[in-house]
Amino acid sequence: MVKQERAVRTRKSLIDAAAAVFAEEGYVPSSLATISKRAGVSSGALHFHFENKKALAQAVEEAATDVIHELVRLSGSASTSALQALVDATHRLVACLSDDIVVRAGFDLSAERALGADAGLVQTWQAWVEETLHRAEAEGHLAPGVSPDVAAAAVVAVTVGIEVLAGGDPQWLAERRIAGFWELLLPGLAPEHVLVSALPRSG
Template sequence: MRTRETLIRSAAEVFGREGFTRASLTAISSSAGVSSGALHFHFESKAALADAVEAEALARLLALTRTELPAGTSHVQLLVDVTHRLAHELRGDVVLRTGFALGGELSRPARTGPREHWWRWVGEELERAEARGELRAEVTAQDVLTVVVAAMAGLEVLGVRDAMWLSAATVSRIWRLLLPAVAPTALLADLEIDGTRFR
């Protein structure tokens, strides 16, 4: 198990640096400090290794989004909190970051990965917010989903080269502009753009 975990992390580092197409199994096994034979014992191909990185990234994202709504917290606040947490994790977790990036690789077959789960989770939370009257009457869950997903995808891509894009300050700036257009005035005073302590 330790060798498999090391290979997944090394693959994430190499895929993240070189992209799926240019990355080589030799570079991955060398980075992991294991033989080519050990790599092939665990993974039959580069595609299988990329699938494993993406699956591990999805598992980490599932753990991040599998959150009970704390008493007295709105679904909008939960969304703010989780976007902060996701940005923080993308900044420091190479497996999560690369798992997201692999989902955008056109040279790989399309599959349900971290990005798709993220879009679905945001949409579900926004539908719950809409049902509870936590969105302005003139705004739909789909409207907000479009903006939140596009904003986070932009931060994810820009953050690969400059971690400032995934900083708490950047996420807060987005919510500072977005929340007044999304949340009813009565709810705005209770929302914290910097996020609450993640529970």
């Protein structure tokens, strides 16, 4: 049991260290030696858990995807409209991007061509946004003529774009950025009666 717990801690340390190194240096330039040093473990311990850098990067993205799954789960409930769940999820996502280096690195890795077709965190987020906006349409919470797919493209572009821009200026992750986006988008997205109950909010 003690060995298992130690192995779990070591694996998590390696994932956290890899996320930090990937975020700072980029996937391609980073080295396993730098990651093992950041994690405070030997090169042998790293290779025990991960065959190569690609496997480690995939583990980072998988960990980030788990966070996103939990994030969207917390944003929805039986009493929450699809549109409100989407607004809340974007607020939570921006908070995660600010606080969780694994999530930040996961989004960066999702766009990394060197990882090939296995990279898919952005696709996971996009699929949920699209599904949620189609549910909003079914609930009658989209304005006439609004395409769920077009709206989803705007939401995904802005949320992923915020993460990219934050690499040069952390202020892009300020809550006012995503709140301002919804204040701009919602009046054209939802009917007037929906705006009363689907205002931007965090939490």
